[in-house]
Every structure is written in structure tokens, then in C-alpha cells.
Amino acid sequence: MGIKLGMLGLGQFGSNFVKLFKAHPLVDKIALCDCEPTKLKTFTEDPFMQDKLSISECCTSLDELVKKDLDAIAIITQPWLHAPQCLQVLNSGKHVYSAVPLIQLPDDNEVLDWCHKLAEAVKRTGCQYMLGETTIYRPQTMFCRRKALAGEFGEFVYAEGEYVHDVDGNANGWANLRNVMKNRTTGTIGEQYNAIMEPYFSKGIKHSPMSYPTHSVSGPIHVMQTRAIKVSAYGVRNTNNDPFFDRYDMSNIFALYQLANGTSLRIAECREIGATSFDRQESEIFRIFGKQGSFSRNVWQNNCRTVAGTAQPIMENVPNPSDKAWPWAGYKEMTPAEMRTPLPPEVQAAFKPVCNPNATAKDDFQPTDHGGSHPYLVHEFVCSVAEQREPAIPIREAAHYMAMGIAAHKSALRDGEITKVELFD
């Protein structure tokens, strides 16, 4: 038997998920919610939705949605709303999926408080929380997670992660953050933004790039399945009175963490930076280095040591890239298709008309959006609910991502002072 799923938030990002959730073979029924009736109408009138969409249960408020006969609700609303909405869903006895981040507010202590409230609610209600972090289902992360599980990195030694997203975007497909903010602060809910933020800003409590750290920290933390213990960080401030940064105390933050597995992790969160990488190889990326294997820029390298601690002669025989023997056995540049873990065939078949509407019967399924992560996120959440198990990105990991950003921000405000990172069990 499949699941009954609700979705709150049919805006720019959420609308990309509706048809995927509807198409999943384990979803029997879907109900949609947005306070903007026109956004609902797009889907209630779409023939593709008809076999599973419960039109009578579509509604315009979360208060109504939580009363419906549903197993789970996916929340893809504005980022300052996520945590209280997720708490309401958990308290109604339903599993919840949240777009990233767990919550975005200027007050770090309040964010930590929300992390604790949600962790407590998951324990108390027995319902699950899953963070919809796209990085976890990028091909690079899936590949590295498999390598980590197989022990092929050896002992981890060092990692880096970065999210380099300039406020103005660029010609290579990055969203312009001024436009994103304009969109999220219009409409019935969006227009409440200024009133909600005023109490913080009037006290001088401001955002930082580390208020939304999930894309940079999640890859290394998830692959290594470890936690950050402490951090020292430095920031850069906007100096040209750009109004976008009026509500940010820093526009870029760079942090060095010590991790529980003994490695160091360097993180960069940048919103004011001249990065123009076409393929995001230098903008939304991580590198992970172990004593035996390492991953960087879609390349897996292995020093071919068979026994830890024993240097093998092959290290002396590494050919030069100009040699005919290049690439040598320990070097492999991976394509996205090689790095991905394939979805089950019946799920690929169900998602294909959504992701690849112009594909022919002969064409393979191609996962789309944010590195092909969207179909994987939907599959993982639906399966976790159907199988009544913890999802791959549970509350304790989602909360830790926020705690990492908060600790880095605090450290940066205190000139790099070493700052502890909170853990969630």
C-alpha cells in the first residue's frame, strides 16, 4: 500500500516537486496547499495530476492541511517559516519533509532553539523529519558515500566544501539573489517578511552567509558521517553600502572546523564574490581526502596502497599526464552518470515523463534539477515514510548543519575565536 502525501508551498522551487511526488509509484494520493489560489489552480487543472490529486483536500492554509487524512507533508515555503511549520506537522502526527535550511532567521540562538524543538518533537511523536538537501543527491555525493562505505578513502585526513553564490548570480545559470528575495517577499505570505524581521534588524541582529550553510557543509559531513566539534572562522564585510547587505553583518565567511573523525574541514560560504565557474566545479563543490583515496573535481584518485601504512613502489611509477600510460590505474575522471546510484527501474519509468518530457521510449531516464537531485530526494522521502524508517537526512544531521553555520558565524564575529559546535543525538 502506498502513502498519502500533502505539499505546502507551490512557489518557484516547490512547484518543481509536485509532479515528482505525484508520479512516485508509492504515492497513492496527493493534496496540495498554497495560500495563492492561482498556484493551486496550475495543478488542479493539469490532466497529469488527475489520477492521484485529491482536489477536495487541496486548501489554502497549513491549519487545514494538517487536518486532512495524510501520512506526510512536504514543506517548500519561504526559509524563515520552515521550522514552526514542520513542528505543526509533526505535532499533527505526520512525517515531514522540509526544504533547506531547517530555518533561516537572523538570531542564531533562536535557530538553535528551533533545532532542539524539532529534535524533541521527532522523539516525542515518533514521526520523522527529513531535510531536502539537494547536495546529498548530487552525483559527487552519492559516489563519495559509496566509496566511504567501501572504506576506499582509508582514514579521512582533510576535506573542503564551498557554496559560492554571488548576490548578482552570473551568466552561467546562478539565480540572482536580489530577484530571489524579491519573489519570496511578495504575495500574501511573502509580504509579512519585513514585519517579521523588523524586531531583529532594529536590534542590530543580522543574517550572515552562515545562516544558510547547508550546501557547503552537508557533502563532507554526510559522506564521512561525522560531526564538527569546533571551528575558527573569519568574515568579509560589504564595503560599498550595497542595500542587499544592509541586513547581513558579513557577506563572505571562511571557516576551519575540527571534526570528530580527526580531520579538518575548510568551508567557504560566499555571497559577494566574482566566481563564474560554468559547471559549478568551483562554486558548489566539495573535496575529500583520505590516506588511500581522494575525490576532487569529479576525479577519484587512489594511491594504490594495499596495506595501510605500507608505501608501495607504484607511488614512484605514477606516469606524467603527458605519458602514453596516462591515466594511470589510480586515477579516474567520473561522469555524472557513473557517479550516481541508479534509482529503481520502476521509479525511473515513473519519473521519466516528469524529468524528460521530450524523451523517446529508447532514451534513458535523466535525473534533473540541482545536479539531478530532485527525483532522488522525492524517492528517499516517500520510501522512508512507506517503509516507516528514518530518512537519509534526519533531524539530528539537519540540525547539526545549522549548528555548524552558527558556530562559524559566532567565531567570525569574535575574530576567529575557537567556538564549539553543538551536537544533536
Ligand SMILES: NC(=O)c1ccc[n+]([C@@H]2O[C@H](COP(=O)([O-])OP(=O)(O)OC[C@H]3O[C@@H](n4cnc5c(N)ncnc54)[C@H](O)[C@@H]3O)[C@@H](O)[C@H]2O)c1
Ligand atoms: N537547492 C536547494 O535546496 C534550494 C533551491 C531553491 C530554493 N530552496 C528552498 O525552497 C524554499 C522555497 O523557495 P521558493 O523560491 O519556492 O519560495 P516561494 O516564495 O516562491 O514559494 C513559497 C510558497 O509557499 C507558500 N506558503 C508559505 N507559507 C504558507 C502557508 N502558511 N500557507 C499556504 N501557503 C504558504 C507561498 O504562498 C509561496 O507560494 C526556500 O525555503 C528555499 O530555501 C532550496
